[in-house]
Amino acid sequence: MLLPIAEAQARLFALATPVGVEDVPLARAHRRWAAADIHARRTQPASDLSAMDGYAIRFADLPGPWTLIGESAAGRPFAGAVQPGETVRIFTGAAMPAGADTVMIQEEVAASGATIRLTGEGPPTQGRNTRRRGLDFADGDRLIARGEALTPARIAVAATGGLASLPVHRPVRVAICATGDELVDPGTSADPDALPESNRAMLAAMLADLPVEVIDLGILPDDLNTLCDTFANVDADLLVTTGGASVGDHDLVRPALEAAGGSIDFWRIALRPGKPMMAGRRGGMMMLGLPGNPVSAFVTAVLFVKPLIAHLGGARDPLPRTTRAILGENLPANGPRTDYLRAELRDGHAFASTIQDSSMLLTLARSHCLIVRPVGAPAARAGDSAEILVIA
Secondary structure, eight states: OOBOHHHHHHHHHHHOOOOOEEEEEGGGOTTOBBSSOEEOSSOBSSSOEESSSEEEEOGGGTTOOEEEEEEEBTTBOOOSBOOTTEEEEEOTTOBOOBTOOEEEEGGGEEEETTEEEEOSSOOSSTTTTEEOTTSSBOTTOEEEOTTOBOOHHHHHHHHHTTOSEEEEEOOEEEEEEEEOTTEEOTTSOOOTTOEEOOHHHHHHHHTTTSSEEEEEEEEEOSOHHHHHHHHHHOOOSEEEEESOOSSSTTOOHHHHHHHTTOEEEEEOBSEESOTTOEEEEETTEEEEEEOSSHHHHHHHIIIIIHHHHHHHTTOSSOSOOOEEEEESSOBOOOOSSEEEEEEEEETTEEEEOSOOOTTOHHHHHTOSEEEEEOTTOOOBOTTOEEEEEEOO
16 A cells, blocks of 8 residues: 555654754854754843934933933943933944933934034934844843754854854765666766666755765665675665665665665655655664656655655754645646646746656756645646645
8 A cells, every 4th residue: 555645754754863963163053953942141132222323312301402421332332321411422233321211313413512402303202213132032032943944044143142053963974876787877888778877966966955974875786685785884874775666676675675684664655756665774774765767766855855864953844845836737637646746837837747757857857846736636727726846
């Protein structure tokens, strides 16, 4: 029986334990996931600040005039206190002087020596043009939740919160190999029957934005002993194979993994393309056996390889996010497998490729998204909304 995609993903995550934790400097935290809740070690802003260039006053002294008694600049606060009828020249980001609670912007006033007069409408409310202490966050506030992606903005808030390093899961060691006697490295053979191997380069590119260490095991022949020896000796958190995952006489990945001391947890997914994908483990190493057809390998990598790496890396939400688009043409009813149709996006509309054969890389290369057609989905018409997974 074919396993539904969501169930396969859940079983995969249940098999896998996130890798170990390390502390890294902020500059190395990008594209990792927080291994713990991150809390502020300071309050931001640490004191009341001016949000504009102008003059700090006591709101109660409106409408003025005021006597200028000093200046407050960022990093150089005014040392005294503002008394009734007094003002301090202040600049954006500077600390508000003691006693002052409002800022008149410089365009609203006129200066004559030390006398400052209001010329505009003036501040309508107390506290105008100020940023109160703790406006952004307070010491001890949670800035980043465990499992959240460490984006540039989250790294910035951690830095402002007083942290120089963050706890993250170490990079995931991913071993990749292709299997098949027909395969050769690209550009190495003049034999017209030789097939240039594309999956390893494609997978490495797909993982380039993830915290991984890729171990390239190369092209392995359809030989049980070679495969078994390779699987038994590889040191990785995740082994990804392409090809040899079906039931033909030369599909040896499953028996080789079992001979190497591993086991298969599930095999055959209710997915098109990518039905023969398998998942298992050997000791502490997870294993994903992807189909050899490059489009099938791509789709299963999007749905299983990248999410599993995110899970191993500590992600709270490792699954890919879909969005919606308007269909540009009619689609037939779908069958017993969830279908991921290669499609182009034009003027906000999704157009599925005419031919969806899983060996055709050019249609994948020209596609911007995959249209998701659930199991048993009825026929859809142009203009209907559809779920899509953006890939370019």
